[in-house]
Amino acid sequence: MKLFFSYLQMHHKSLLLVETAALIFIAVFFLYNLPLQAVGYACLLSAVAGALIALVDFLHFRQKHFWLQKLQKQVMFGLDILPEPRTLMEKDYQDLLKSLFAYMSMQTTTYDQKHRDMLDYCTLWAHQIKTPISAMHILLQSDQSEDHDALCDSLFHMEEYVNMILSYIRLGSDSTDFVIKFCSLDRIVRSAVHKYAPLFIRQKIALHYQPISCQILTDEKWLSFVIEQVLSNSLKYTHAGSVSIYLEQPATLVIADTGIGIAPEDLPRIGQKGFTGCNGRMDKKSTGIGLYLCRCVLKKLSHTFAITSTVGKGTTVKIGLASKNLPIE
Incomplete structure (x- = not known):
């Protein structure tokens, strides 16, 4: 009608x-x-x-x-599929569409080229910066100065930021290096904890970890990246207290801390690209990329990601590890 x-x-x-x-x-x-x-x-x-x-x-x-x-x-692929114009007005409209399509195609090509150039530059920089980082690791092994621990922490965070850049580039590429197979969750968690053990010790943060006997279908490297990002945030915003890691049945990994917590108005936007929230604005060093990458990775792995928090009491992150329609390699 x-x-x-x-x-x-x-x-x-x-x-x-x-x-x-x-x-x-x-x-x-x-x-x-x-x-x-x-x-x-x-x-x-x-x-x-x-x-x-x-x-x-x-x-x-x-x-x-x-x-x-x-x-x-189908029109996004070209305007050749448009019907023949029956009137002069239809021809004028089609000419207008063709002009707009040609301009859009030119702008898209220019943007794609600039985007590729930027990714190539960032990838090259991230790989080249690893050489001086490795050299600094060697130098710090023989350094016994009072600033040794502080320098080690700074170098550790620098290396983490470089790895985050590389992960960001890989996730945005057309191809990924996901390897889906059954993995030991306990081994993945222990590897991430071992990596951050020096920070736990220097910051005097207690770790409560219950051994996990669970096999999950996932990508070991990328899930490890997610757990490391969550641990990094917990250590960053927990000045005293503890971090607890345990499994909620049937397959939900829980990482809870006793840190400063997250404001209620920020919780719905946590994980959005570039969103730092009140804590990030006070810290002035947060980028809002870490948890955004976590959400992207977990979505690709068909896992879930949920955060609850109380200001002044701490934050709890729950990673649902149930997988759907993941091809096993």
């Missing part, structure tokens, strides 16, 4: 012209005392012929409308 009214609205001037002509004929016949039956019969025949013509035209209009709706899903 909406389509029919749209058709009438598009041809309302033509309908008004026909009605005006009929009224003029009736008025002229009436003024000259001519039999009105003749003009009535002519109007009836004209109305029947007009209705048939309008019906055919409406069916063509309907077919064209549905065809254009179908083309909406």
Whole structure:
């Protein structure tokens, strides 16, 4: 019905012209005392012929409308599929679309090239910076100064940021290096904890870990990256207290800390790209990328990610490790 009214609205001037002509004929016949039956019969025949013509035209209009709706899903690949214009106005509209499409294609090509150049530069930088980082590790092994621990912490965080850049680039690429197989969750967690053990010790943060006997279908490297990011955040915002890691049945990994917590208004936006929240604005060093990458990785692995928190009491992160439709390699 909406389509029919749209058709009438598009041809309302033509309908008004026909009605005006009929009224003029009736008025002229009436003024000259001519039999009105003749003009009535002519109007009836004209109305029947007009209705048939309008019906055919409406069916063509309907077919064209549905065809254009179908083309909406294909027009992004090119405008060659557009029908031949029937009127000069349709040709003008198609020329306008072609000009816009050509401009959009040129802008997209330029953007893609700049994006590739930026990714290539960032990848090159991230790999080149690893050389001086390795050299600094070697130098710090023989360093016994008072600043040794502080330098080790700074170097550790620098290495983490470089790895985060590389992970960000890999996730945004067309191909990924996911290797899906059954893995020991206990081994993954222990590896992440071992990596952050020096920070736990230097910050005097207690770790409560219950050994986990669980095999999960996942990518070991990427899940380890997620757990490391969560541990990094826990250590960053926990100045005293503890971090607890345990398994909620059937397959939910829980990482809870006694840190400063997250403001209630920030919780719905945690994990959005670039969102740092109140804590990040106070810290002035947060980028909002870490948890965003966690959400992206877990989504690709068909895992879930949930955060609850109370300001002044701590934060609890739950990673649902149930997997759906993951091809095993």
